[in-house]
Amino acid sequence: MADILKKYIFASDFDQTLTFNDSGYVLAELVGIPTEEFARKSKGMAKINLVQQGAELAYLLLHDPEFREKVRKEHLREVGKRIRLKSDIKLLYQLLDTGIDGHQFDFYVLSAAPVEIVRSALEDIVPPDHIYGTEFRYKPSGEIDTIIRATAGYGKVAVLDKLLVEKVAGPDHVVYTGDGSSDIHVMLHINARDGLTIAVSEAPNVSQVAKRTVLSTSALAVLAPILEEIAGWERYRIRSLFEANHMLIQEWERVRTDWLTVRPAAQFTPEEGVKTEAKLESART
Ligand SMILES: [Mg+2]
Numbered sequence: 189m190a191d192i193l194k195k196y197i198f199a200s201d202f203d204q205t206l207t208f209n210d211s212g213y214v215l216a217e218l219v220g221i222p223t224e225e226f227a228r229k230s231k232g233m234a235k236i237n238l239v240q241q242g243a244e245l246a247y248l249l250l251h252d253p254e255f256r257e258k259v260r261k262e263h264l265r266e267v268g269k270r271i272r273l274k275s276d277i278k279l280l281y282q283l284l285d286t287g288i289d290g291h292q293f294d295f296y297v298l299s300a301a302p303v304e305i306v307r308s309a310l311e312d313i314v315p316p317d318h319i320y321g322t323e324f325r326y327k328p329s330g331e332i333d334t335i336i337r338a339t340a341g342y343g344k345v346a347v348l349d350k351l352l353v354e355k356v357a358g359p360d361h362v363v364y365t366g367d368g369s370s371d372i373h374v375m376l377h378i379n380a381r382d383g384l385t386i387a388v389s390e391a392p393n394v395s396q397v398a399k400r401t402v403l404s405t406s407a408l409a410v411l412a413p414i415l416e417e418i419a420g421w422e423r424y425r426i427r428s429l430f431e432a433n434h435m436l437i438q439e440w441e442r443v444r445t446d447w448l449t450v451r452p453a454a455q456f457t458p459e460e461g462v463k464t465e466a467k468l469e470s471a472r473t
Pocket of ligand 1: 201202203204205366367368370
């Protein structure tokens with residue numbers, strides 16, 4: 189009897205998840221806007237919560253006079269060529285597609301960055317129609333005119349829901365990987381529907397939400413939690429898969445991180461302690 193192929197959606201963030209830096213910084217540098225200036229503006233944007241987390245660059249491109257005046261579509265494509273990608277994204281794509289017994293994962297990218305940047309960076313690695321990013325409409329002069337859609341925060345949930353309908357996949361057949369605040373909304377959404385969420389950074393806001401956290405300079409590392417959690421593979425089998433593809437897992441340390449904030453407790457009298465215990469006792473019975 190032929191094994192039934194289980195189909196999944198693998199969705200990944202772009203900036204700092206598939207890359208080592210943020211496309212906003214590379215863009216600022218390219219068009220001659222000091223990166224400190226960009227950092228200051230985008231931090232200020234994030235602080236006032238006017239736009240979805242991660243959409244700060246999109247907002248600046250639309251409304252900041254300096255960005256508006258300087259940035260054209262060509263610059264966005266050029267940023268894609270300059271940004272440093274994590275290694276082995278292509279191999280990850282191939283293995284998810286056909287390399288895992290009984291499982292097939294469709295690889296999508298959901299990024300708050302302008303779609304031109306992501307498509308240019310992942311050219312010949314991920315098909316353009318598998319890449320969702322923030323989309324602008326341009327004036328004939330090449331200047332950004334309006335925004336069509338921002339794929340940040342809740343915008344990622346909207347894209348994912350659309351994909352689920354198109355692929356006729358169950359919400360538990362979703363894996364999402366991301367590094368930052370723009371990914372929290374979609375991760376909470378997936379967790380609530382029994383999908384798998386993987387953080388690729390130790391930033392407390394994401395790693396506390398994600399089911400697993402994996403840190404590596406290779407994009408391939410996310411396969412480890414996927415194979416453990418979804419395919420139920422043991423470590424030796426995961427190592428063998430990597431080796432069969434000419435990759436070696438050199439180190440595999442698992443550190444469970446507990447985040448604790450400890451502060452002095454409010455004073456309480458022994459009588460109150462007794463009262464609390466009594467309450468707990470009555471709650472149990
Ligand atoms: Mg990111």
